[in-house]
Amino acid sequence: MVDAPDPRWIESRLAAARPRAVAALLRYFRDLDLAEEAFQEACLRALAKWRVNGPPRDMAAWLIMVGRNVTLDHVRRQSRLTELPDEGLVSDPERENVEDDWAARLDDSQFRDDILRLLFTCCHPDLPATQQIALALRVVSGLSVAQIARTFLVNERAMEQRITRAKARIAQTGIAFEAPGPTERAQRLAAVSTMIYLVFNEGYSDSSPESERASLCDEGIRLARLLLRLFPSEPEIMGLLALMLLSHSRQRARFDRDGSLVLLEKQDRSLWNQALIAEALAMIDKAMLHRRPGRYQIQAAIAALHGRATCAVDTDWAGIDQLYAALERHDPSPVVTLNRAVAVSKVRGAQDALDMVEPLAEPLSGYFYFHGLRGALLQQLGRKQEARQALKRAIGLAATAAEAAHIREHLDQLETQSSGTGPE
Amino acid sequence: MRYALLCYNDESVTSSWSKEEDEAVMTCLRAVHGKHEKQFGPVVRLMPTTAATTFRKSERVFTDGPYAETKEQLLGFHIIDVENLEQALEIVRELSDANPGGAYEIRPLMLFYPNGSAVKDG
Numbered sequence: 001m002v003d004a005p006d007p008r009w010i011e012s013r014l015a016a017a018r019p020r021a022v023a024a025l026l027r028y029f030r031d032l033d034l035a036e037e038a039f040q041e042a043c044l045r046a047l048a049k050w051r052v053n054g055p056p057r058d059m060a061a062w063l064i065m066v067g068r069n070v071t072l073d074h075v076r077r078q079s080r081l082t083e084l085p086d087e088g089l090v091s092d093p094e095r096e097n098v099e100d101d102w103a104a105r106l107d108d109s110q111f112r113d114d115i116l117r118l119l120f121t122c123c124h125p126d127l128p129a130t131q132q133i134a135l136a137l138r139v140v141s142g143l144s145v146a147q148i149a150r151t152f153l154v155n156e157r158a159m160e161q162r163i164t165r166a167k168a169r170i171a172q173t174g175i176a177f178e179a180p181g182p183t184e185r186a187q188r189l190a191a192v193s194t195m196i197y198l199v200f201n202e203g204y205s206d207s208s209p210e211s212e213r214a215s216l217c218d219e220g221i222r223l224a225r226l227l228l229r230l231f232p233s234e235p236e237i238m239g240l241l242a243l244m245l246l247s248h249s250r251q252r253a254r255f256d257r258d259g260s261l262v263l264l265e266k267q268d269r270s271l272w273n274q275a276l277i278a279e280a281l282a283m284i285d286k287a288m289l290h291r292r293p294g295r296y297q298i299q300a301a302i303a304a305l306h307g308r309a310t311c312a313v314d315t316d317w318a319g320i321d322q323l324y325a326a327l328e329r330h331d332p333s334p335v336v337t338l339n340r341a342v343a344v345s346k347v348r349g350a351q352d353a354l355d356m357v358e359p360l361a362e363p364l365s366g367y368f369y370f371h372g373l374r375g376a377l378l379q380q381l382g383r384k385q386e387a388r389q390a391l392k393r394a395i396g397l398a399a400t401a402a403e404a405a406h407i408r409e410h411l412d413q414l415e416t417q418s419s420g421t422g423p424e
Numbered sequence: 425m426r427y428a429l430l431c432y433n434d435e436s437v438t439s440s441w442s443k444e445e446d447e448a449v450m451t452c453l454r455a456v457h458g459k460h461e462k463q464f465g466p467v468v469r470l471m472p473t474t475a476a477t478t479f480r481k482s483e484r485v486f487t488d489g490p491y492a493e494t495k496e497q498l499l500g501f502h503i504i505d506v507e508n509l510e511q512a513l514e515i516v517r518e519l520s521d522a523n524p525g526g527a528y529e530i531r532p533l534m535l536f537y538p539n540g541s542a543v544k545d546g
Contacts, residue, residue, distance in 0.1 A: 016436040225439055228474040232489030241474070275534055282475045282532040285509035286488065
C-alpha cells in the first residue's frame with residue numbers, strides 16, 4: 001500500500017465488511033449488542049489506524065480480531081475478573097500481524113453459516129414483520145437508528161425502543177448457535193428470503209424514488225446479492241433477486257409527478273432500467289437450469305414477461321396465465337388466483353375472468369384489488385350498476401390516494417358511458 | 425501491440441455503491457476512454473459474479489458462481505451473442521472438447537461498447 005486511504009474509502013470498506021464481521025462477532029459473543037459494540041470499536045480503530053498504515057490484507061479478519069480483543073478487554077474490566085488477561089491479545093489489540101492469526105481460521109463455509117445465522121436471528125418468529133425489518137437494517141445493514149426511524153416515519157426514540165425490545169425478545173429465547181443441518185439451513189434460508197423481500201417491499205411502496213424509504217429497495221437487493229454469493233446454487237435466491245431487480249427496474253416509471261401510481265400498462269417503458277432487467281433475465285435463465293421451481297422464481301418469470309414486452313400490447317398474457325397457474329399449484333392463495341384472472345381477462349375475455357373472480361368474494365371481501373378488478377370486469381361486460389357498486393366498495397378500501405384516484409377514473413368512465421356515449 | 429486491461433476490485437464494495445457513486449465512476453472512465461479514443465477497442469463491464477456459471481472441463485459439470493480457483497491463470501476469453509444461457513452452455517461444451525483442461529466461466533455482460541463508441545453514452 002503506497003497511499004494512505006482517505007476516510008470515505010475506509011468507510012465504504014467498513015460498510016462492506018460489516019455483515020461478515022458482525023456475524024463472526026455474534027458467534028463469538030452470542031449477544032447482538034456486544035457484537036455490534038465490538039464492531040463499532042473496531043471501526044473506530046480502523047479509521048485511525050488504516051489512515052496511517054494503510055489497510056490490512058484481510059479487512060474483515062482484522063475487524064473481527066480487533067473487535068473481539070477490545071471488547072473482551074472491556075468485559076473483563078467491567079466484571080472485575082481476577083483472572084489474568086491474555087497479555088498477548090489484550091495489550092496490543094491492533095498489532096500488525098493480527099490478521100494472520102485469523103485468516104487461517106476463517107474459512108468461507110463458516111462465514112456462510114455465520115451470516116445466515118445473523119440474518120436468521122433478525123427473523124425471530126415472535127417479532128412482527130416491521131421489527132424484523134428494523135432489526136435487520138440496524139444490525140446487518142448498519143443503518144443508524146435515526147435513518148431507520150425516518151424510513152418508518154416514527155420518531156427516533158420510538159424506533160430505539162422498538163429495536164431494544166426486539167433484541168430483548170431475541171436474548172430471551174436465545175440464538176441457535178449450533179451449525180445447521182441441511183433441512184434447518186433450508187428453513188433458515190426461506191425465513192431470511194421472506195425478510196429480505198419485506199425489506200425491499202417496504203421501500204417499494206414509497207412514491208418518491210429519492211426518499212430514505214425508497215433506499216430500502218437497494219438494501220433488499222444488496223442483502224439478496226450477499227446471500228446469493230454465500231449460497232450460489234439456490235435457485236430460489238436467484239428468483240428472489242431477479243424478482244426484486246425487475247420490480248426495481250420500473251421504479252422511475254411507477255409514479256407520476258404528483259406521486260400517483262401509474263399502472264403497468266400505462267407506464268413509459270423508456271424509463272425502465274434496462275441494465276437491471278438484463279441482469280434479472282440472466283438470473284432467471286440460470287435458476288431455470290436447476291429445474292426446481294419455487295414461488296420467487298415463478299413470480300420473477302411473470303415479472304420478466306412484463307419486462308421483455310417493449311409495449312403493453314406486446315405482453316405475453318398467455319404465458320403469464322400459465323405461470324400464474326403454476327403459482328396456483330405451487331403456492332395457492334386467493335390473491336394468486338385474483339392475479340391470474342387479470343391475465344385470463346386478456347387471453348379469454350372478461351366473462352372467464354369474472355367466473356374465476358366470483359368464488360373469491362368471501363376470502364377477499366376486504367381486499368381493495370378484488371373489488372377493483374371485479375368492478376373493471378363488470379364494466380367491460382356492460383353490467384354498469386354492479387360495476388358501480390363494486391368500484392365504490394374498492395374506493396372505500398383504498399389505502400392510498402393513488403389507489404383511490406385510479407378507481408375514481410373507472411367510475412368517471414362509467415358515468416360518461418351512462419350519459420349517452422354507451423359502451424365502446 | 426494489443427493489450428487487455430483486466431479490471432479487479434472487491435465486489436462487496438462495488439455492489440454497495442449508490443447509483444450516483446456508480447455513475448460518477450463510469451463518467452470518469454468514459455473521460456479516459458474519450459481521451460484515448462484511437463487506442464480503445466471494445467470496453468466491457470461484466471454483470472456481478474452472482475450471475476456467473478462455471479464449467480469444469482475435467483468433471484464436465486456446470487456449477488453456479490464464478491471460477492474461484494487460483495491454481496490456473498486467465499489465458500483468454502471469447503465474447504458470444506446468444507439467445508439464452510442454455511445456448512451459451514452448448515457452445516462452452518464444444519469449446520471444451522476442442523481445448524481440454526481448466527475451466528470456463530460464463531458471465532453475462534452488462535455493458536458492451538464494441539469500439540470507439542466508448543465515449544458516447546451507453
